[in-house]
Amino acid sequence: MTIMEAIRNRHTVRRYTRHAIPEEILEQLEKRIADNNKKYGLHMKLMINNEKAFGTFIKLILAKGVKNYIILSGEDKPDLDEKLGYCGIDIALFAQTLGLNSWWVGGTFHRKNIAKYAQGEKVTGIIAIGYGIMQGVPHKSKKAEEISSYNGTAPEWFAHGVNAALLAPTALNKQAFTIKGEENKVSIFCNNGIFTETDLGIVKYHFEAGAGKEHFEWV
Numbered sequence: 001m002t003i004m005e006a007i008r009n010r011h012t013v014r015r016y017t018r019h020a021i022p023e024e025i026l027e028q029l030e031k032r033i034a035d036n037n038k039k040y041g042l043h044m045k046l047m048i049n050n051e052k053a054f055g056t057f058i059k060l061i062l063a064k065g066v067k068n069y070i071i072l073s074g075e076d077k078p079d080l081d082e083k084l085g086y087c088g089i090d091i092a093l094f095a096q097t098l099g100l101n102s103w104w105v106g107g108t109f110h111r112k113n114i115a116k117y118a119q120g121e122k123v124t125g126i127i128a129i130g131y132g133i134m135q136g137v138p139h140k141s142k143k144a145e146e147i148s149s150y151n152g153t154a155p156e157w158f159a160h161g162v163n164a165a166l167l168a169p170t171a172l173n174k175q176a177f178t179i180k181g182e183e184n185k186v187s188i189f190c191n192n193g194i195f196t197e198t199d200l201g202i203v204k205y206h207f208e209a210g211a212g213k214e215h216f217e218w219v
């Protein structure tokens with residue numbers, strides 16, 4: 001499965017089977033996380049067989065069987081949230097290509113427990129991973145013309161980028177972003193409260209994957 005196929009197939013899954021993630025898949029995930037951490041100066045961390053990500057109430061009503069997850073953390077700098085958005089979605093989509101499901105959690109995780117593992121660094125969320133009891137369902141989506149515009153006739157790459165952006169997970173599924181294009185320049189604006197920067201990183205990754213980085217530059 002390619003990253004573009006993963007973009008189309010990935011949907012939030014909050015309930016997981018007991019099926020353990022095989023060692024060779026964990027090794028691939030660890031490597032992808034380590035590569036992202038190195039390249040972007042982050043400290044994302046894979047937690048295996050650890051059931052402390054959620055409190056009792058959330059486990060009762062929402063999160064079932066979550067035992068594996070990635071902590072989205074790093075040194076508290078102005079661009080941290082966007083970088084964790086960009087790299088976190090790379091991990092989630094890579095996990096999808098390996099046959100796993102995922103769930104981005106920015107609000108409902110157990111902050112105290114996770115803070116202990118993050119050793120004083122800022123945590124913007126976690127991504128639960130595992131074998132879902134189902135594959136999830138496509139989210140309700142805005143239309144391309146509601147969130148994007150292009151000065152002149154939009155090239156194909158722009159339309160592909162926008163379509164991929166609309167498949168991105170965003171906090172509360174707000175899709176509170178707008179993308180504008182002119183020649184090979186693309187700008188993006190997002191306003192989703194405390195999740196603005198995280199959403200921005202996620203949506204930028206999706207747009208790049210759909211459009212092809214070689215076709216445009218961010219301005």
Ligand SMILES: Cc1cc2nc3c(=O)[nH]c(=O)nc-3n(C[C@H](O)[C@H](O)[C@H](O)COP(=O)(O)O)c2cc1C
Nearest residue numbers: 011012104105106107108139169170171172173198
């Ligand atoms: C930054 C961010 C934070 C999120 N926080 C939560 C959360 O706290 N609880 C939750 O159940 N889902 C959370 N989600 C999942 C979104 O609700 C979900 O991605 C969105 O509804 C779109 O659905 P999809 O992932 O199936 O495309 C979060 C997603 C993102 C991107």
